[in-house]
Amino acid sequence: SPVIDKSLKKEHFDIIAHKGASGIAPENTMAAFRAAIEMGVDMIELDVRNTKDEEIVVFHDEFLDRTTNGTGAVHDYTLEEIRQLDAGSWFDPKFRDERVPTLKEVLDLINGRCKVLIEIKHMDHPHYHDFAEKLVDVIREEKNGYEWIILQSEEVEYIEAAHEYDDHVQTKKLMIGEDSAPLIAFYVETKMHLGRAKEDDRMKALNPEYHTLSTRRVFRMHARGFQVYTYSPNNREDMVKMLHMGVDGIITDYPQILIQIRKDI
Ligand code: G3P
Ligand code: CA
Numbered sequence: 001s002p003v004i005d006k007s008l009k010k011e012h013f014d015i016i017a018h019k020g021a022s023g024i025a026p027e028n029t030m031a032a033f034r035a036a037i038e039m040g041v042d043m044i045e046l047d048v049r050n051t052k053d054e055e056i057v058v059f060h061d062e063f064l065d066r067t068t069n070g071t072g073a074v075h076d077y078t079l080e081e082i083r084q085l086d087a088g089s090w091f092d093p094k095f096r097d098e099r100v101p102t103l104k105e106v107l108d109l110i111n112g113r114c115k116v117l118i119e120i121k122h123m124d125h126p127h128y129h130d131f132a133e134k135l136v137d138v139i140r141e142e143k144n145g146y147e148w149i150i151l152q153s154e155e156v157e158y159i160e161a162a163h164e165y166d167d168h169v170q171t172k173k174l175m176i177g178e179d180s181a182p183l184i185a186f187y188v189e190t191k192m193h194l195g196r197a198k199e200d201d202r203m204k205a206l207n208p209e210y211h212t213l214s215t216r217r218v219f220r221m222h223a224r225g226f227q228v229y230t231y232s233p234n235n236r237e238d239m240v241k242m243l244h245m246g247v248d249g250i251i252t253d254y255p256q257i258l259i260q261i262r263k264d265i
Contacts, residue, residue, distance in 0.1 A: 014249035023253035026091035043115040055079040172205040
């Protein structure tokens with residue numbers, strides 16, 4: 001197993017459960033979120049989608065097919081219809097009672113025991129036009145919601161819309177694909193643009209895919225005032241490598257491995 005540099009400190013990184021503890025329970029289900037809380041993660045990452053009757057559910061794909069026994073797009077079904085589906089058997093038959101949870105249900109379960117990173121996926125569908133604003137409303141309903149619930153998206157428009165609607169909300173920019181110098185420059189400009197109305201930085205972090213990172217790239221992002229949360233290294237070797245590069249957080253399907261690394265430091 002890889003040697004851990006003595007300079008790493010426990011408090012230097014956040015442990016983030018990707019779609020809950022999705023390595024040991026079906027992703028984005030109450031079982032996966034309960035398991036992550038029990039492990040003592042710092043944060044839970046999840047994805048949200050809108051149903052036909054505009055209820056927000058916690059679900060990754062546009063289509064129901066991969067992770068339920070249903071078929072077709074989430075936005076073509078009502079919440080009641082989606083609640084009939086089995087969201088656990090695809091992973092292991094012992095999880096057959098798992099349902100697609102609503103965002104409200106998940107936030108009520110977590111209730112500030114750890115942070116939550118909500119990813120807004122882009123959808124070219126009318127339901128998604130005011131989606132960021134709807135999510136801010138949900139954050140407002142939770143006790144101290146601004147403190148422990150953070151929005152992230154690949155789409156700057158959603159981040160911008162959320163801030164225009166309510167400037168108290170915390171956000172992160174999700175970076176998909178290659179991180180090149182011009183791309184970083186673009187994000188720094190975007191951050192400056194987003195921050196124009198107020199002195200503080202609205203977009204505090206960039207969350208790149210881990211294969212795109214190097215020590216130099218992490219250094220550059222830090223030098224420009226961004227935190228770096230990377231997704232999704234799933235083994236100890238890759239996690240230790242990311243920590244040595246100086247990332248601020250790791251989003252992983254196996255948070256238990258990171259908890260062990262933190263103990264070993
Ligand atoms: O948090 C970043 C990560 O979740 C993005 O990828 O496909 O797992 O939502 P995906
Ligand atoms: Ca995600």
